[in-house]
Amino acid sequence: MTETNDVFTPADPNSPTTAEIPFIYPAHWEADVVLRDGATAHLRPVVPTDRAALEKMYAGQSERTIYLRFFAHKPTLSDKELTRFTTVDHKDRVAFVIMLDGEMIGIGRYDRATDPTEAEVAFMISDAHQGRGIGSILLEHLAAAANEKGIERFSAEVLPQNRKMLNVFTDAGYELAREFDDGLVAVHFNIDPTDRSRGVMEAREHRAEAKSIAELLAPEVIAVMGTADAWETNGHKVIRTIREGGFTGKLYGYNSAGTAAGDTPVVTDLTQIEERIDLAIIAVPITEVAAAVESAGQAGARGVLIYTTGFAEDGARGRARQKALVKTARSFGMRVIGPASFGVLNNDPAVKLDATISTYDPAPGALGLFSQSSAIGAMFSNSAVRRNIGVSSLVSAGNRADVSGNDIMQYWEDDSATKVCALYLESIGNPRKFSRIARRLSRVKPVLVAKNAVTGQQLPPGHSGRTSIAPTQAIDAMFRQAGVISAETFDQILDIAQILVFQPLPAGRRVALLSNASALGQIIADKAGELGIDVRINESMLRLTDEGLDGLEVLEEVATGALEASDIDAVIGVFLTGESIDPRDVARVLLRASAATGKPAVASFPGTVTFEQSLRGIWQDETANYPAPGQTESQGTEPTGEEATRLMQTLGLPCYESPGASIKSLAAVMDYVEWRDKETGVAAQPEGVSPKAALAEITAHMGDVTGENLIELDAESTRAILGHYGIDLLPEYGFSTPEQAHRAVQEIGGYPVVLKTTDPFLRHRIDLGGVRLGIESDAELEREIVQMHRALEPYGTFDLSVQEQVQAGQTAVLTAIEDPLMGPVVSFGMAGDATSLLDDWAHRVPPLTERDVYKMVRSPKAAAKLLGEADLPAVRIDLLEDLCARVALLKDNHPEIAYLELNPILVSQETMTVVGARLKLGNPQQRTDSARRTMSS
DSSP: OEEETTEEEOSSTTSOOTTTGGGSOOGGGOEEEEOTTSOEEEEEEOOGGGHHHHHHHHHTSOHHHHHHHHSSOOSSOOHHHHHHHHOOOSSSEEEEEEEETTEEEEEEEEEEOSSTTEEEEEEEEOGGGTTSSHHHHHHHHHHHHHHHTTOOEEEEEEOTTOHHHHHHHHHTTOOOEEEEETTEEEEEEEOSOOHHHHHHHHHHHHHHHHHHHHHHHSOSEEEEEOOGGGTTTTHHHHHHHHHHTTOOSEEEEEOTTOOOBTTBOEESSGGGOOSOOSEEEEOSOHHHHHHHHHHHHHTTOSEEEEOOOOSGGGHHHHHHHHHHHHHHHHHTTOEEEOSSOOEEEEOOTTTOEEEESOSSOOOEEEEEEEESSHHHHHHHHHHHHHHTOOEEEEEEOTTTSSOOHHHHHHHHHHOTTOOEEEEEESOOSOHHHHHHHHHHHHTTSOEEEEEOTTBTTBOOTTOOSOOOOSOTHHHHHHHHHTTOEEESSHHHHHHHHHHHHHSOOOSSSEEEEEESOHHHHHHHHHHHHHTTOEEEEEEOOOOSSOTTSOHHHHHHHHHHHHHHSTTOOEEEEEOOOOTTOOHHHHHHHHHHHHHHHTOOEEEEOTTOOSSOGGGSEEEOOTTOOOOOTTOOGGGOOOOOHHHHHHHHHHSOEEEESOHHHHHHHHHHHHHHHHHHHHOOOOBOOOSSOOHHHHHHHHHHHHTTOOTTOOEEOOHHHHHHHHHTTTOOBOOEEEESSHHHHHHHHHHHTSSOEEEEEOOTTGGGOTTTTSEEEEEOSHHHHHHHHHHHHHHHGGGOOOOEEEEEOOOOOEEEEEEEEEETTTEEEEEEEESSHHHHHTTOOEEEOSSOBHHHHHHHTTOSGGGGGGGTOTTOOOOOHHHHHHHHHHHHHHHHHOTTEEEEEEEEEEEOSSOEEEOOEEEEEOOOOOOSSBSBOOOOO
């Protein structure tokens, strides 16, 4: 065994000896983490060469800290102790260290006890870094590693006065058992993740990540780094943009020659800046970026924003360069926005940060925008300006080397200025975490997402990470589960955002349709019906130009009356205008009706060419004095200053060129409201499951799994694993001779029986002769055996089996896979060729809520057969729901299950039977979201 780069490697990596196996370095345990104060650090398994770093940290500890850890005063650690603490087998003895700027700031360990399912855990945190949440992070990662190694419980002995360590255990959400003995508190707790411990982890993760982004978007001190030879076109240009935006904090420039930047102080060394730098903005050539990041880190900056391109989008060389850049940044505790970023914008009046490379920026407002590539960021920004949509903050992550959409959603959740969240995702690094955060955020703020057709399936230039093998619809299903409003383009995102930002949410799906073109009105009414919108009122013969009548007064009376009705939730206006009709007058009427009733209105003016184009986007009546929300008109007073700006962003009529865009956008908003009102968030928790017993059965077979190969379990093992989750598999009896077939029938309990081939494909095909139903006697069975062999002869020679003939009903299929990107994916459909040919599947990503399961079994078009439609009897769909919940839980708990298929599932008016099952095991990859906090790599 040799030691290379601080890591043990076997003498022959392809064939390690029994003695070497425990010492192989578990690289998958390494992780970059966000500390409580928003800084980053690196967690990894300890290695023997950490002796010096441990000795240095120990030398800086106070006598009290040492006493609380070792129960005695120890000025130094002995050579034997240093060796013991830094040399582990990564199995029975595991230790993690947290490193920051090359220094050890914390170490945690466990040692397996005499009982192999229990381990003793201990920590030591640097005095200089107390209060940064290091102990809780170490505990999370140690517990995850221990679970991986078959350990179920942790124990610890703690002095009663060591409140900090006791709080680490208590605050982690575990159920603690305490005993006081011989002056020590003995603590014991199970480390299996619980709802409470997951909740604690997610809350800590949220606070830390939100804070790390807040420091980048609301910095008090910014340093802009450029080059002396091109100062005017890089560094000074950025400084002018920030100055012109009214930045309220302190701003510095940096270049090696100290070239001036107007009134802004310029330094030649970042350490000359006395204040802590919150954000270093890097606008230098690619050859100087690495040095700039190093300088920012040495100066103590909390994060960097990098405009420079030429990193991961430049092939293997660029990817290596980008990976090294992020590693350097994180070693100093910094976050990274970019490279290839369009910039960031924060319109908070207390901040006023404009660090975008754009001539025009959106006004202050309630919409948060996130993009990845610089081009999409620019389009987002410019389109928001054209539409008159105000923005609270805008972030372009560029290559998404570090800061991602997940981080920004964490920030938006706490940002009172952001009411609606919109993201354009070209890739998704951690979809399980995205789903978890988005589901929580969607309960309080709408989340809109647009993605490419191949998002998740392929990586765009400049992006790194895993890709998915699941059906493309699986990501869309994951979005729906989380309450995310999906869009196909960034334009469609803004179409929907117009309603969410400027109009109240509709209480239901009942609308009044107002138009001056009957044919157009009918077309829109038909489209609304297709989208599940109930058109209760269709006034499509309104005359806006009749002589002797004020058409606008009539329109206002009709619009206000409709919105005041208890059975109307929104108004859709579609008007053809000409030279005699100003669409602004129509918009004013609809906006006034909406403001007076507190219900939403949208409008479209197809074919308008003679009036201002602002009628595509948000139209606001700047002369009107509308009441603020909660006021009556009589209480309204003329708003001024910031209040006027707020009201302008609150009250506006969403206008569209296309009537179809208006109705689709309103339908998307109604879908979101329905999800928010009906999604309880209650997890589907079937009873009678035994995950530990299932894991033991799975583990017994994992020794047969090698590399990326899959092994298919036999029927007995498959039945056992399914049985631990309360899933009964109908017994099947193979035979070679008619006599064996007769005995099998006796074991079943008699006739009728089903005869089928054991071939995985043909066993489901009655049309190809692979299945014979309703066999009633020995003689008939013998005849059918002969006929089946004859029918299958063109396909080969196959073994046969018999099963009990169960009650007839509808047939369904349930599958589950382990996807490299999304983890567990469960799919449901009705049995038959049409399901595969027409792709009539419902996909879900566990964990599932009760409503996820309810919607899943009803989503395929062919599932109408389960509900008693077309004169068919309704079946026990509740049993199908229970089965889906069990399979989802099984797959979520056991990533070793690479593939599971239940086919067919027979469900009748009274019963449900799982007739066949296939289960394959494989080497599980580290899932992108687990019971430990970690940043994307």
